[in-house]
Amino acid sequence: xxxxxxxxINKAGGLIYQKGFASTPSKLDSNxxxxxxxxxxxxHTISTRIAPVPSSGIEVIxxxxxxxxxxxxxxxxxxxxxxDPEHSRVELHLKKIYEIYSDYVMKNPFYTPEMPIRCELFDxxxxxxxxxxxxxx
Amino acid sequence: xxxxFYLFNRHCKCIYYANWQNxxxxxxxxxxxxxxxMKWEEEAKLVYGVVxxxxxxxxxxxxxxxxxxxxxxxxxEDKENEDRGFLSYKxxxxxxxxxxxxxxxxxxxxxxxxxxxxxxxxxxxxxxxYVEYVVKNPLCMSDNDYINNELFKTKLHEFIKSQSN
Numbered sequence: 528x529x530x531x532x533x534x535x536i537n538k539a540g541g542l543i544y545q546k547g548f549a550s551t552p553s554k555l556d557s558n559x560x561x562x563x564x565x566x567x568x569x570x571h572t573i574s575t576r577i578a579p580v581p582s583s584g585i586e587v588i589x590x591x592x593x594x595x596x597x598x599x600x601x602x603x604x605x606x607x608x609x610x611d612p613e614h615s616r617v618e619l620h621l622k623k624i625y626e627i628y629s630d631y632v633m634k635n636p637f638y639t640p641e642m643p644i645r646c647e648l649f650d651x652x653x654x655x656x657x658x659x660x661x662x663x664x
Numbered sequence: 665x666x667x668x669f670y671l672f673n674r675h676c677k678c679i680y681y682a683n684w685q686n687x688x689x690x691x692x693x694x695x696x697x698x699x700x701x702m703k704w705e706e707e708a709k710l711v712y713g714v715v716x717x718x719x720x721x722x723x724x725x726x727x728x729x730x731x732x733x734x735x736x737x738x739x740x741e742d743k744e745n746e747d748r749g750f751l752s753y754k755x756x757x758x759x760x761x762x763x764x765x766x767x768x769x770x771x772x773x774x775x776x777x778x779x780x781x782x783x784x785x786x787x788x789x790x791x792x793x794y795v796e797y798v799v800k801n802p803l804c805m806s807d808n809d810y811i812n813n814e815l816f817k818t819k820l821h822e823f824i825k826s827q828s829n
Contacts, residue, residue, distance in 0.1 A: 555724060563724060566717050574755060576702075577710045579667035579685060579774050582757030589751045589781075590722040609725060 529661050530617075531593065531609050533624065533653065534560070537641045538603030540568030544644040548657050567607065571597065596621060604628075620660055627652045666828050667758060667774040669820070670711055671794075673807055674768030678708035680811045684824065711772055715750070715762050722750040751783060765790055785827060793819050 535544035542564035545557070555563075571584040588595040594614060598606045598621035606621045606628075631649040632638055638646060671680040681704050702710075726749055752761045754777050761779075763771040763786035771786040797816040798804050804813065811817075 559724065563721055566721055570714050570717050570721075573710050573714050574753070574760075577707055577714065578755065578758055579683075580757045582755045584755060585753050586755055588718060588722065588753040590726055590749045591751060592726040592749070593722075595722075595725070 528614055528663065529611050530614070530620065530657050531611070533657070534564060534607040535628070535644065536564045536568055536605040536607065539641065540565050541641070543642065546650075546653070548654075548661065567597075568605070571599075571605070598622065598625065600625060620656075623656060624653060627656065665776040665779075666824055667776075669774075669824070670708055670770075670772040671811070672708075672712055672770040672772070675808055676712055676716075677808060678705070678712065679807075679809065680816075681708060682817075682820065682824075684828070711760075712770075715760075715770065715772055718753065719750045719762070719764075751781065761786060763787060763790070769794070789820065789823065793823060 529549065531549040532547045533544070534542060537543050542561050545560050545564075567585075574585045575582055584599060585597055587597070589612070592612070593609050594612050594617075596608045596610065596617040598618060600606070606624055608617055608621055608624075610617055627649065631652055632644055632646050633640075635646050635648075638644070666684055668683045668685070669681070670678055673679050683704070750762055752759055754760075757777065759775050759777045759779055761773045761775065761782040763783055765771075769790065771789060773782060773786060775782065793816060797819055798811060798813060801813060801815075804811075
């Protein structure tokens with residue numbers, strides 16, 4: 528049970544927060560993350576267009592080495608988490624992160640909406656929560 | 665429940681498309697949602713774009729999650745495995761499965777979201793149906809044409825029907 532990274536994408540497809548939690552250093556630079564976020568945003572929209580039945584956007588992507596979970600809020604902000612392939616109940620964790628985001632980012636008077644998140648309290652609380660999840664059996 | 669099937673060749677072209685949705689229902693809906701209806705050729709291009717982007721995305725992200733330092737031997741093994749990076753994605757109403765062969769053929773299938781992993785089924789379609797009835801057919805000269813082979817069509821439909829039940 529490991530959560531290896533967290534991304535937050537605003538409603539325009541811009542990456543506003545990215546953090547890796549695995550002990551291994553990430554190989555991608557910030558520009559590549561921006562491109563990936565933009566790509567995902569586009570694919571997420573197209574996936575509703577190519578649906579054989581009326582559908583929402585992508586919720587889970589399965590790959591051979593990891594799983595990517597996406598939670599879209601009513602306002603269009605997307606929370607994305609990558610975990611190992613066996614991870615379950617990730618939706619719950621994403622909603623919890625959304626709660627932390629509401630408390631420490633949206634209620635921060637110095638934060639400009641849709642801009643990159645630079646809030647110390649958010650960092651601390653996300654890290655504490657993810658650590659708790661990763662260390663639980 | 666299997667909704668539809670796309671087969672793309674290595675030149676990014678959709679060479680086969682099939683749809684198993686209820687046609688009657690479609691006709692009823694066609695009037696109300698005509699503005700939203702797309703030709704399957706257009707849809708196939710979008711599907712190709714989606715799986716191509718997701719394949720690259722998964723490839724990039726999996727290097728982040730895995731062990732970063734690799735020996736040359738590992739890299740060689742990775743080359744074989746890397747095309748199998750992206751397996752499927754799921755929304756609240758459907759699931760899209762993806763399978764790529766070593767020769768660059770891409771099999772895409774849309775099902776209902778509860779279906780299990782279909783990699784083996786797609787591989788079986790490639791091995792038992794595509795290779796048998798398209799590759800081994802002496803009349804199929806070019807690999808860039810839409811497959812109009814009746815035997816392939818019937819065998820594929822039979823196979824999918826048997827899997828759906």
